Amino acid sequence: MRIDLLAGTVYRPAVMTPRVPTILVFDSGLGGLTVFAEVLKARPDARFVYAADDAGFPYGRLNEDVLVARVLAVMERLVSLHAPDLVVIACNTASTLVLPALRQRFAVPFVGTVPAVKPAAAVSRSRRISVLATPGTVARDYTQDLVRTYAGDCQVTLVGSRHLAAYAEAELTGRPVADTDIMAEIAPCFVAEDGGRTDAIALACTHYPLLRDRFDRLAPWPVAWIDPAPAIARRVVQLLGGPLAVHEGEEDALAVFTSGAGMTAALCAALSARGLPRIDIEAMPLSTA
Template identity: 55%
Template sequence: MTRERPVLVFDSGIGGLTVLRELRVMMPARRFVYVADDAAFPYGDWEETALKEHIVRLFDRLIRTYDPHLAVIACNTASTLVMPDLRARFPLPFVGTVPAIKPAAERSRSGLISVLATPGTVKREYTRELIRDFARHCHVRLVGSARLATMAELHLRGGSLDMDELKSEIAECFVEKDGRHTDIVALACTHYPFLANAFRKIAPWPVDWLDPAEAIARRALDLLPNDASELPTTPDLAIFTSGNVSHETASLVHGFGLSAREDGRAPSRSD
């Protein structure tokens, strides 16, 4: 039997499970390897050049180890920073995650949209290019939160949410202008959809919280060969670069059909 080459899904933590969920819906006969670079989480604490080098080195080993058909970078920060380097170095398709500014601008009725992201994604020139290319007719508010990704990680692992703290993190997303209100918030971090229900409860008015996971999955499906008709026999894996998987985390990824595996060989900032 030929080796079952997986789809590799990569994120700084477990937020990319939102993307994995959609990938599974669209390609149930594919095998998946989910990589959480939790040894380096959060990416916002890194200097950009060091983070870029870290991710490229890590992918060099991941590709040699798992020989994926395709890699999905389920992380806005990594996608906006390192995608050109990955595509130039490795001969396989890469699907990135970028702020959903174009669909937000197309769907907005008020012309007031917000992009809720990490500080790294907010400051990228790539993000501003998306606004210039697709949302010139809109007022776009960029909101960078240094805390939401960590809050989502802790919440997914069973921790409680401080709703007042959460409310303060998203408050800038809501704009009133000339009788109009923000009507769409693009979630530009794959961790954030896990907090969407909480966002809805504390929002000052209803908005559409735009999750890019379905669009990412559709793009991945377009790039894969149509040769997977039978269910894979090799289990789907979740790899944690920290080499430390708690019982709560193992239970969480098991709920997504993944078998957790520790992997402490990831390069560190000091390498």
């Protein structure tokens, strides 16, 4: 049975109060910045914590039991420290695997991230779409179920990129990546056969929209790139309500890292430009024992 990761499960409708909510946006690294940007636009009055479990990045290298235990442990610390009113899991890998355990453990509502197969199929005229994801997300039964349910009349190409997430992180930390390296990762998404060609590509890793300008420039032909972040922001508003008119953001958003090992001047500047001028290190080394 497929669980709707965006919709939540047993939560009562949120009760609006005069105080603004605290929203925690969580990812294994920097990809969730694309989701944070959309949620920030939707609730500019909220208090925000952006948490990057960079000590565990990339999550795709962890086996499933280790990944579930890791996310639960990190979330335990984050919920205790920041008392969020809602948590956004801005990571496809964690959402498709860990959300049921998170919802069982914590009372706070969670909004997840899923491969945008349905909207890609909805916009495609050629009925040829691609899903650009990590290898782990491509292999998940959840992804296969989405394809069967929402894109049964489409020719779907599943592309598991091993390097794009790391390339996005490198770019933000001031280490430019060559066009040829990026093109090698996205080229399998572009399929032309039998007189038709791919016209929609679902970006099924939140890191990938960070490279969107490069994708547009390198693409062999124009396509619709489907980013799930706007839909996630809409779901946050459904659960928490719209911004309170009498409030503006009262404090700067906070970025929290579990190692900070990749912190550079370029990354600090990039975070500040994206609305995260405050940075804390909440050290949580990864243990796979």
